[in-house]
Amino acid sequence: MSNPSDAADVDEAIRRLLLLVPRMVGRVKRIQVPEALQSMALAPRHLSLLSCLLFDGPMTVNDLAARLEVAPTTVSLMVGDLSRKDILERREDPDDRRRRIISITDTMRPAITQWLAPGATAWRKALAPLTPDQRQLFVDTFHTYEEALAQEIGEQPPS
Template identity: 30%
Template sequence: MSPDQVEQTERRSGALLEYLARRMRLRSESVLAPLGLRPRHLVALTVLRDAGDMSQQGLAGTLQLDGTNVVGLLNDLEADGLVERRRSPEDRRRHVVSLTQTGAKRLNEAECALASVEDEVLGALNENERDTLYDLLRRATSEVPATCAEAAACAEVAAACTEEDR
């Protein structure tokens, strides 16, 4: 493998994604504080709006978050009347979580407030490029999260790749 090829093929988006997300999150915190929200609340509300009602377990899976953490998250949101927990009629163990009208409104307010943060963090991109970015992110995140089996297979491939490279 030539050095040029290495340059071309081995630069990945992962680190950039994390780096950009961190900057966005740090700036967002101060803007969201007056609304009584934290970035993770916004993520949860966004998922509920975009994907619709779901069980707490479903939410945990989607957010790749531990179930115990979802409890606390929903406690916050429910205390503010932004989401609702209802027992599922089909399976009374389940709680169906849904966005309330108040929650949808608050989410809109938050996104409006975050416009300036986005202007700042994505300052290097013009309007068209931001639209493209939003579209790509939207589609990438709408994919169902991979199963554990897939993740394991993925780890295997990566390990082989590392061995070969050494």
């Protein structure tokens, strides 16, 4: 059985997070979208895909799908949408001509870097002092919160 002081500590942490998280989300929303991207109607799912390509470099649709934890068909649809907007390009894989490598276009790379840099810099500052185990605990905690919140509001938890 839980110690009552442990429950009080958890409640205090919840109170602090209930103040912190909305402020954090508000600040993230205030990150200025570069002018070159403002008319593109980009959604959070696009942000995740662009982040993967920016930080990990060009990759296949299947690799992107694995990183984003979605089906390859979902990534293909996003890639098609972003390719039509000249944000992404597909090129033939030199090792397997049947595969396509997806990358950010040279034209859009500076705007995407400008858009994503504040968040990446802030995460690096927050996570760098932690040990690898502490970083993993932090990420695991966020995943657990996301799954629990999805269940609480009647959504399908992420896979």
